[in-house]
Amino acid sequence: xxxxxxxxxxxxxxxxxxxxxxxxxxxxxxxxxxxxxxxxxxxxxxxxxxxxxxxxxxxxxxxxxxxxxxxxxxxxxxxxxxxxxxxxxxxxxxxxxxxxxxxxxxxxxxxxxxxxxxxxxxxxxxxxxxxxxxxxxxxxxxxxxxxxxxxxxxxxxxxxxxxxxxxxxxxxxxxxxxxxxxxxxxxxxxxxxxxxxxxxxxxxxxxxxxxxxxxxxxxxxxxxxxxxxxxxxxxxxxxxxxxxxxxxxxxxxxxxxxxxxxxxxxxxxxxxxxxxxxxxxxxxxxxxxxxxxxxxxxxxxxxxxxxxxxxxxxxxxxxxxxxxxxxxxxxxxxxxxxxxxxxxxxxxxxxxxxxxxxxxxxxxxxxxxxxxxxxxxxxxxxxxxxxxxxxxxxxxxxxxxxxxxxxxxxxxxxxxxxxxxxxxxxxxxxxxxxxxxxxxxxxxxxxxxxxxxxxxxxxxxxxxxxxxxxxxxxxxxx
Numbered sequence: 066x067x068x069x070x071x072x073x074x075x076x077x078x079x080x081x082x083x084x085x086x087x088x089x090x091x092x093x094x095x096x097x098x099x100x101x102x103x104x105x106x107x108x109x110x111x112x113x114x115x116x117x118x119x120x121x122x123x124x125x126x127x128x129x130x131x132x133x134x135x136x137x138x139x140x141x142x143x144x145x146x147x148x149x150x151x152x153x154x155x156x157x158x159x160x161x162x163x164x165x166x167x168x169x170x171x172x173x174x175x176x177x178x179x180x181x182x183x184x185x186x187x188x189x190x191x192x193x194x195x196x197x198x199x200x201x202x203x204x205x206x207x208x209x210x211x212x213x214x215x216x217x218x219x220x221x222x223x224x225x226x227x228x229x230x231x232x233x234x235x236x237x238x239x240x241x242x243x244x245x246x247x248x249x250x251x252x253x254x255x256x257x258x259x260x261x262x263x264x265x266x267x268x269x270x271x272x273x274x275x276x277x278x279x280x281x282x283x284x285x286x287x288x289x290x291x292x293x294x295x296x297x298x299x300x301x302x303x304x305x306x307x308x309x310x311x312x313x314x315x316x317x318x319x320x321x322x323x324x325x326x327x328x329x330x331x332x333x334x335x336x337x338x339x340x341x342x343x344x345x346x347x348x349x350x351x352x353x354x355x356x357x358x359x360x361x362x363x364x365x366x367x368x369x370x371x372x373x374x375x376x377x378x379x380x381x382x383x384x385x386x387x388x389x390x391x392x393x394x395x396x397x398x399x400x401x402x403x404x405x406x407x408x409x410x411x412x413x414x415x416x417x418x419x420x421x422x423x424x425x426x427x428x429x430x431x432x433x434x435x436x437x438x439x440x441x442x443x444x445x446x447x448x449x450x451x452x453x454x455x456x457x458x459x460x461x462x463x464x465x466x467x468x469x470x471x472x473x474x475x476x477x478x479x480x481x482x483x484x485x486x487x488x489x490x491x492x493x494x495x496x497x498x499x500x501x502x503x504x505x506x507x508x509x510x511x512x513x514x515x516x517x518x519x520x521x522x523x524x525x526x527x528x529x530x531x532x533x534x535x536x537x538x539x540x541x542x543x
Contacts, residue, residue, distance in 0.1 A: 067106050069094045093502065098125030101523040103507060114501075114508040114531045115518050119309070119341050121384030123433050124522035130383050133429035137421055146184065146419035153424035158182040158390075160431050164362050165375055165392050176335065176373045180395040183411075184388070184419040188340030188378035189222025191389035195336045195374040196226050196300070197413055198393060202334075202400045203299035211299035214287055214333070217252040220310035221302065221338050230302050233310065248298075250287050251280040252308060253320045256465040256476065257484065265481055267458040270465050271317045281323055288331040300374070301328040302336040305364040306469045309341040312514040313474020315467040322368040337365045337372035340389075341472070344380040345434055345521070348470020349444040360440060364469075373397065381423075383430035384520075388423030442521055447471055449525045450517070453532040460539050473517040475535065477542075487513050493542065500538035506531050 066074075070091050079087060094106045101124055103111045113121065123130065137153060144151055165179045183194050196213065203211035213230055215221070221230040229244040231237055237244070255261055256270035260279040263270070291298055305321050308314040325335055347364035365372055374397075378389035403409035417423075433439050447470055454473060457463045464478035477493050479485040487493035494510025501508060508516055508531075515535060519528065 066091045067094055069106055093507070100124040100126070101520045101527055109505070111502065111505050111507045112523070112527055112531055112534075113520060114506050115516050116380075116520050117384055118379075118509065119346075119516075119518055120379045121520045122344060122380045122430060123383050123439070124520045125384075127383065127433075127522075129433055130385055130426055130429045133425045134385065134422055137425035140421070142422050143417060143420050145416075147414060151419060151421050151424070153421050153428060154184060154419035157424040157427050157431075158184075160428065161377070161390060161392060164431070166371075167361055167366055168369065168371065176329075176371050177394045177396060178371070179375060179392040181393055181398045183391045183393070184424075185391065185415050186387050186417055187222075187389050188338075188376065189224040189227045190415060191340060191376035191378050191391045192221045192227045192230065192336075192338060193224045194391040194413060195376050195393070196230060196302075198391070198397055198411065199300040199334055199336060199374060201411075202397055203297075205400055208297060208299065210296070212291070212296065213247045213300055213302055214284075214291075214298045214328075215247055215249055215302040216304070216308065217249045218254070218308060218311035218314065219249070219252075219302070219304065220308070221304075222340075236310075248287055248291075250284040252311060252314055253280045253316045254311075254314045255317060256467075265464070265484055267481070269315070269467055271315060271467070274317065278320075278323070281320070281327065284324055285327050288327065288333065292331060297331065298333045300334040300336045301325070302338065304338045305342055305370065306347050306367065307342060307364070307467075307472055309472075310511060312476065312511050313467050313472065313516060315469050315474075319368070321365065321370055325370045325372075334374065335370070335372040336374040336376065337363075337370070338376050339363050339365065340376055340378045342469075343377050344430070345439075345443055346380065346469075346471050346518070348447045349440055360443070362434060381430070382426035383433070385426045386420070386423040387417075388420060388427060439521065443471065445525070446519070446521060446523055446528065449528045453528050454517070456532065457536060457539075460536065462539050462542065471518065471521070474511070475515045475517065477513045477515065477539065497535070497538045497542050500541050501534045504534040504537060506534040 074088055095103050096106045097104045101113050103113050161182055185191050185194055200211050215230050217232050219231050220233050221227045225243055228240055229247055232249045255274045260276045262275040263273050266273050306316055342364035344362055347367055349360040373394055375392040382388050401409050401411045454466050461481055462477050464481045464484055465476040467474045494513045494515055498508055498510050
């Protein structure tokens with residue numbers, strides 16, 4: 066066994082990992098990476114098909130990002146944001162606000178422009194900041210026990226508040242005694258929706274569904290119920306266009322716009338969790354056409370939704386350093402202004418808030434995202450993914466293929482004609498990913514769903530290799 070693998074087995078506890086199984090085999094120990102390729106300590110190469118858990122945008126060891134971090138490191142790596150400001154964080158905040166306000170016209174049912182940035186460390190903390198702000202604003206507006214409304218199967222992070230917003234039993238039940246109650250509404254999971262009357266076809270279930278959008282009816286009922294009780298929601302929380310950890314559940318076109326319009330009609334603030342979907346992941350082409358255009362960086366903007374809170378992380382630094390941000394409105398910011406004696410301060414913070422190295426990497430990543438070359442490569446990658454994924458429909462174990470932009474999920478089933486799922490104890494997704502690793506492709510499943518989300522620099526040939534490995538692994542699983 067590799068010496069580093071032995072050290073790992075002896076000392077490291079891995080996240081979301083059954084360690085008894087982990088200790089039975091030698092792990093892959095990553096030593097370096099270039100572009101979309103990772104290399105382990107034994108010299109074996111792998112394609113990074115999930116962007117190192119959805120974080121890496123431009124590829125590993127990118128010279129522009131390396132240079133930006135190196136230049137900042139020669140100045141200072143970190144200084145506190147408690148009572149001090151710094152150059153790259155101030156510049157980054159202004160750039161994020163500009164990117165988060167793409168609309169030049171007032172939205173008829175939209176919120177106010179985003180105006181302030183609160184930096185933190187990762188997706189969980191970005192969401193924790195949003196819910197704490199929304200909770201306190203609601204409380205100060207006269208709602209003594211504010212509640213939140215989120216979507217079934219939601220995942221918003223692992224901190225206590227973020228877990229409370231989620232509705233995945235595996236993550237929620239073990240800690241239920243620590244959590245505060247939140248309400249949920251149906252997810253627009255067309256493939257397994259109890260209201261979808263369509264028989265299975267060899268296509269994305271969103272394209273042939275037969276329903277009356279009962280999931281939206283459930284959303285409206287939830288708001289109506291709270292209004293009757295005189296307890297308006299502190300916020301409606303959602304992942305725009307695709308729910309990641311739920312199993313890459315892609316929302317039908319128009320669902321987000323309709324859902325947020327309902328929420329706005331009940332005066333509910335909106336919290337958009339773009340930890341996964343932000344910074345170009347939702348694609349360059351229009352959802353209705355295949356034409357390239359100047360893309361929005363955030364998924365909610367594809368349906369012209371302007372949230373009151375926007376949580377960002379993962380790809381923010383291009384996958385280099387942990388950094389996150391929660392963007393909000395001037396109105397929310399003003400709710401925390403007052404004299405010292407009023408104690409209106411937002412009492413929340415992190416030691417590495419507004420870290421200079423993270424801010425420098427984020428600025429460099431934003432520069433890259435807005436270049437014509439990056440836009441073109443993302444457009445090409447989106448089209449290539451769309452084409453290559455179509456080849457998987459011939460496999461009877463493929464039940465649904467869901468793609469939004471540069472994010473895709475392939476749901477495995479016992480038989481596509483019945484949608485019968487594999488039992489979790491069969492480890493269908495995990496076994497397929499283990500075979501893919503042997504074929505030189507790394508990704509991670511969500512139950513029976515295989516995630517495909519490569520870095521933006523991934524070439525057509527590399528995408529073809531990823532999908533070929535997935536096809537071979539599914540075939541071998543039979």
